[in-house]
Amino acid sequence: MPFTTNEEDQSTVQNAAAPVQEQGRIARFLDSDLFHSFLKSKITVVAASGTFILFLLAFLAPWIAPHNPFDLASISIMDARVPPVWMEYADPRFLLGTDDQGRDMLSAIFYGMRISLIVGFCSVIAAAVIGISLGLVAGYMGGRVDAIIMRIADVQLTFPAILIALLIDGVAHGIFGSIDREVFAFYILIASLALSFWVQYARTVRGSAMVEKNKEYVQAARVIGIPSVIIMVRHILPNVTGPVLVIATINLALAVVTEATLSFLGVGMPPTQPSLGTLIAIGNDFLYSGEWWIAIFPGLALALLVLNVNLLGDWLRDALNPKLR
Amino acid sequence: MIGFAARRILQALIVMLVVALLAFTMFRFVGDPINQMVGIETSIEEREALRERLGLNDPVAVQFFRFITNAAQFDFGTSYQFRQPVSELFAKRIPATLELSFTSALFALIVGIPMGIYAGLNRESPISKLFLSVSLIGISLPTFFIGILLIFLFSVTLQWLPSFGRGETVQIGSWWTTGFLTISGLKALILPSITLGLYQMTLIMRLIRAEMLEVIRTDYIKFARARGLPDRLVNFRHALKNTLVPVITITGLQLGAIIAFATITETVFQWPGMGLMFLQAVQNVDIPIMSAYLMLTAFLFVTINFIVDILYFFIDPRLRVGRP
Numbered sequence: 001m002p003f004t005t006n007e008e009d010q011s012t013v014q015n016a017a018a019p020v021q022e023q024g025r026i027a028r029f030l031d032s033d034l035f036h037s038f039l040k041s042k043i044t045v046v047a048a049s050g051t052f053i054l055f056l057l058a059f060l061a062p063w064i065a066p067h068n069p070f071d072l073a074s075i076s077i078m079d080a081r082v083p084p085v086w087m088e089y090a091d092p093r094f095l096l097g098t099d100d101q102g103r104d105m106l107s108a109i110f111y112g113m114r115i116s117l118i119v120g121f122c123s124v125i126a127a128a129v130i131g132i133s134l135g136l137v138a139g140y141m142g143g144r145v146d147a148i149i150m151r152i153a154d155v156q157l158t159f160p161a162i163l164i165a166l167l168i169d170g171v172a173h174g175i176f177g178s179i180d181r182e183v184f185a186f187y188i189l190i191a192s193l194a195l196s197f198w199v200q201y202a203r204t205v206r207g208s209a210m211v212e213k214n215k216e217y218v219q220a221a222r223v224i225g226i227p228s229v230i231i232m233v234r235h236i237l238p239n240v241t242g243p244v245l246v247i248a249t250i251n252l253a254l255a256v257v258t259e260a261t262l263s264f265l266g267v268g269m270p271p272t273q274p275s276l277g278t279l280i281a282i283g284n285d286f287l288y289s290g291e292w293w294i295a296i297f298p299g300l301a302l303a304l305l306v307l308n309v310n311l312l313g314d315w316l317r318d319a320l321n322p323k324l325r
Numbered sequence: 326m327i328g329f330a331a332r333r334i335l336q337a338l339i340v341m342l343v344v345a346l347l348a349f350t351m352f353r354f355v356g357d358p359i360n361q362m363v364g365i366e367t368s369i370e371e372r373e374a375l376r377e378r379l380g381l382n383d384p385v386a387v388q389f390f391r392f393i394t395n396a397a398q399f400d401f402g403t404s405y406q407f408r409q410p411v412s413e414l415f416a417k418r419i420p421a422t423l424e425l426s427f428t429s430a431l432f433a434l435i436v437g438i439p440m441g442i443y444a445g446l447n448r449e450s451p452i453s454k455l456f457l458s459v460s461l462i463g464i465s466l467p468t469f470f471i472g473i474l475l476i477f478l479f480s481v482t483l484q485w486l487p488s489f490g491r492g493e494t495v496q497i498g499s500w501w502t503t504g505f506l507t508i509s510g511l512k513a514l515i516l517p518s519i520t521l522g523l524y525q526m527t528l529i530m531r532l533i534r535a536e537m538l539e540v541i542r543t544d545y546i547k548f549a550r551a552r553g554l555p556d557r558l559v560n561f562r563h564a565l566k567n568t569l570v571p572v573i574t575i576t577g578l579q580l581g582a583i584i585a586f587a588t589i590t591e592t593v594f595q596w597p598g599m600g601l602m603f604l605q606a607v608q609n610v611d612i613p614i615m616s617a618y619l620m621l622t623a624f625l626f627v628t629i630n631f632i633v634d635i636l637y638f639f640i641d642p643r644l645r646v647g648r649p
Contacts, residue, residue: 154340155340155343155344158340158581158623158626158627158630159585159622159623159626160581160582160585160586162585162586162588162589163585163588163622166588166603166604166607167351167607167615167619169607170606170607170608170610170615171351171355171615173607173610174355174610174612175355253465257467260467260469260470261467261468261469261589264467264469264589264592265469265588265589265592265604265607266604266608267604267607267608280469280470280473284473284593287473287476287477287481288481288488290481292477292481295473295477296473296474296477299470299473299474302467302470303462303465303466303467303470306465306466306467307461307462307465310461310464310465311461
């Protein structure tokens with residue numbers, strides 16, 4: 001029942017405008033099929049709490065991290081490569097040890113996760129916007145526009161996303177040069193991720209739009225002279241939020257992994273604004289000299305984050321799939 | 326059948342043309358090729374002469390046509406970094422990538438298929454559940470981190486296996502080098518192949534499991550059991566055969582993914598293949614190598630897709646009936 005998610009979305013949008021209605025909506029949400037299937041699956045509840053905690057740690061990093069890894073005044077090279085507390089020569093100030101510049105690993109992971117998630121969210125939103133608009137246009141307009149958009153999608157689908165992201169990244173650095181790398185890295189990364197992930201949204205939305213456009217309510221709307229753009233956004237779009245939400249959740253995990261991979265390969269976030277992937281890349285250089293914690297802890301954090309989000313996505317896909325009920 | 330193949334070939338050609346256009350645009354318009362080729366002390370006249378000689382002043386359509394003709398003859402220009410023909414650089418590195426990809430695909434199939442069959446037939450057994458949880462972790466761990474973990478465990482801590490390079494290689498023919506024939510070459514293959522193949526392995530396992538679960542519920546399997554056929558015959562002759570169609574498609578498509586993901590594995594293990602070269606090209610904006618890699622992988626993917634489509638035709642009789 002995709003309507004439950006619509007109501008959930010709308011309730012957050014409208015809660016400023018209609019505080020009275022809100023309570024009813026929350027109560028209805030708590031009684032919905034979706035919420036019941038959520039409570040029934042223990043793994044999902046664990047995954048949701050895990051995701052929530054990780055998000056909280058990431059976004060509240062500036063307030064809860066024990067140190068500020070970007071504050072040059074507070075870090076000291078004398079503290080470099082201190083092992084985690086349970087090992088010999090540890091320092092109680094640094095729970096998970098420090099990296100090669102004396103930054104506290106735990107704090108660096110919080111901040112890194114923050115950057116990873118921001119890049120992930122931005123690229124998922126950007127990809128969704130591109131994919132949904134192109135999918136709506138293709139499905140609703142049909143004909144030649146549809147053919148062109150879907151052929152582009154087909155060609156792109158033959159290539160794995162990571163390759164496309166790498167290529168776009170390389171080309172972008174070729175155009176902008178290496179001077180502004182630190183400034184542009186963030187935007188280039190989001191653009192390359194968004195451009196490699198839009199296809200899935202477009203295909204899904206196009207399919208639904210093609211079905212919806214022949215239904216009576218759309219034809220009625222067209223007869224009374226509502227412009228196509230408004231029909232697409234107001235009438236067709238709400239019917240595809242379910243599948244789009246599923247794709248977005250799974251793609252968030254995928255985007256975080258791809259971002260980490262690009263950063264690990266040295267074409268993502270620069271070491272001055274390290275994401276989890278950058279942290280792993282830095283730590284990789286010290287793996288052979290026995291300082292394993294610099295690479296392994298950020299990696300575990302990344303795996304934990306992705307695993308939790310994937311579990312949530314899996315559940316959402318099954319819960320919103322009417323065939324499985 | 327022939328009409329189907331012809332249509333597929335036409336589609337493949339169009340895809341290749343689009344990719345070639347992209348590669349050409351990159352090659353021609355990202356940065357100035359002349360600036361990349363000459364030093365700072367080259368005079369403007371010399372630059373212009375070079376520009377004229379390379380045909381960069383010709384109409385764009387003429388240049389594109391020349392680009393395609395050259396690419397069809399494996400001439401992709403000269404690398405900005407190495408000052409050598411791109412095709413020679415690739416020829417030297419293709420064996421490493423193909424051997425790695427082949428080994429990891431083999432690993433994924435040999436380990437993934439039996440695990441999938443087992444998990445599909447014994448749905449409730451604790452081992453199946455273990456397989457499933459492991460596969461979920463396998464999907465969630467990024468490739469490069471799996472590589473790092475393996476290096477940390479087997480190279481740094483236990484010191485059993487090498488962590489970088491191909492080991493000793495033997496030259497076969499004029500340009501093919503192989504690591505299959507020496508002990509150190511085989512040892513060097515183990516960790517990278519597992520790293521690269523793990524994701525595909527979990528994918529194949531989950532796929533076979535899901536297909537098996539679906540197939541054993543069908544009537545003809547129930548009927549086969551009712552006839553008193555031995556379990557082994559039913560499971561392998563009747564059930565497994567019908568799960569193979571999607572497996573072949575996915576394996577085919579994943580072969581392309583393996584070659585793409587080889588870029589990451591090759592970087593982690595400093596494996597001297599095309600992927601590592603491509604990555605270095607991306608970091609140094611070496612456009613000729615990038616565009617050549619784009620064309621080469623596109624060609625590989627298109628060929629693989631074509632072969633998979635044709636294979637489909639032979640495996641699934643239902644497809645043959647529907648089409649003229």
